[in-house]
Amino acid sequence: MKAVTFQGPYKVEVKEVPDPQIQEPTDAIIRVTTAAICGSDLHVYTGRIPMPLTGWVLGHEYIGIVEEVGDGVGNLRPGDRVVGAFTASCGSCFFCLRGWPSQCPSQQVLGFGIGPGAQAQRMRVPFAHFTLEKVPQAIPDEKAIFVGDILATGYFAVQRGGVKPDDVVVVVGCGPVGLMAQMCARLFSPKAVIALDTVPERLELAYQLGAIAVDISSQDPLRIIRDYTNSRGADVVIEAVGHANSIRSCFQYVRGGGTIAVVGVYSEPEFPFPMFQAFVRDISFQVGVCPSRNYMATLLSLIEEGRLDPSVIVTHVLPLEEAPRGYHLFANRQEGCIKVLLKP
Ligand SMILES: [Zn+2]
Ligand SMILES: [Zn+2]
Known part of the structure; x- marks a missing residue:
């Protein structure tokens, strides 16, 4: 599959990488229909957060369709349309049960060199039963994608x-x-x-x-x-x-x-x-860092009721292949760029 990979400061490349596989029973594989470039991706892109390793897949804002689930994911099925939190948390520890999934000791960071990244055609989502939320069909990707992060x-x-x-x-x-x-x-x-x-x-x-x-x-x-x-x-x-x-x-x-x-x-x-x-x-x-999992359902409802429309900030919708241009425009605030969405 194609994915946006980090190759050093100011250098991202769309490359062919292996398709993700289920690794844990709580994993799901999703086909990403829209991913976004976040301001925190720019911290990596510009080298402000130094990343010694290269070749890994960027991205933690995503929405897509479930293709496969592990045995431990009882609440999702292939074909479900889902949006995900920007970090994956277990859903069952002291912190997750008390509304602080952002403090989950098993938390997995997505798209920063360690965990799987979202700016790709497919993505493995850890703790999928807790990390993903089903999206009502009436809400387009351009609105729903934002509930997982910004x-x-x-x-x-x-x-x-x-x-x-x-x-x-x-x-x-x-x-x-x-x-x-x-x-x-x-x-x-x-x-x-x-x-x-x-x-x-x-x-x-x-x-x-x-x-x-x-x-x-x-x-x-x-x-x-x-x-x-x-x-x-x-x-x-x-x-x-x-x-x-x-x-x-x-x-x-x-x-x-x-x-x-x-x-x-x-x-x-x-x-x-x-x-x-x-x-x-x-x-x-x-x-503090947002425990976004807490707010996803509430925000999807507010979008569905027409009380929030986060898509107004989208200035660029680009095919995944044009991700390098998207990073460049966003980092340099060219062409009035405020938010870039990528279509794998
Ligand atoms: Zn972000
Ligand atoms: Zn937890």
Whole structure:
């Protein structure tokens, strides 16, 4: 089969690789109908996350059709249309049973050099009984694919922030996850969603999604946030960038007693946390990787009801063979690229 393989920084190649086989009773083999390139794939692509090994298959955002299941997968059959979480968790350990599949000790990372990757014609899905969710036929791939990763992450950010009706919510960053967070925040009837970025096409999309779009390279976000909050600051600040300056700015934007929820991937070992300020201002600080398995069914229902349409961020749909171009466009933000889907 054909698959997108990592061959070193700035080098991905579509190559012929062996078809995946069932290895464990809880595995399934799916025929991938759509895969996506995620911002976290770019961390590998650009070499920010160093990967010594090459030749492995990229990708962890996927939707497809079940072709084969192991003996231990009782809830799926060949022919089922399924979407999957971006990591595979066992579904039966202490953490999985308490709603933290992201902390499952048996968790398998997909598409980062160790586990199977999704940007391929076929994929082996570990713990398929728990990792995969059936998709109603009425929802097209272009919408459903997002529930396994970035839409779930946006929803998780809003949950962690505890967004309530009439809140003023600031979202720092209008990349795919930031846009998803803005979309999800609106489900909870906020007074305003204020979206910060510097890239014109991303701000335009944020505006179309109903946010107050602020270009922080030419406008003063603090003044605008104060205008909307009687000078208090935002009730909830969601960080969807993952840089130190961006996280630091959240402490300026949040009101006393408010909440900062960080879902941007900040991969440095330490951050200079403003401890005394957080203490005297009663700031809650949330951070973490999304247990996307928890939200997939809820989000599919919201999409089916027409209350969420994550497909609005898709700018490029390319055949799998054009994955190298897709990575290049996404990494360099060319052709207005916000989100690339691949069709194997
Ligand atoms: Zn991802
Ligand atoms: Zn588990």
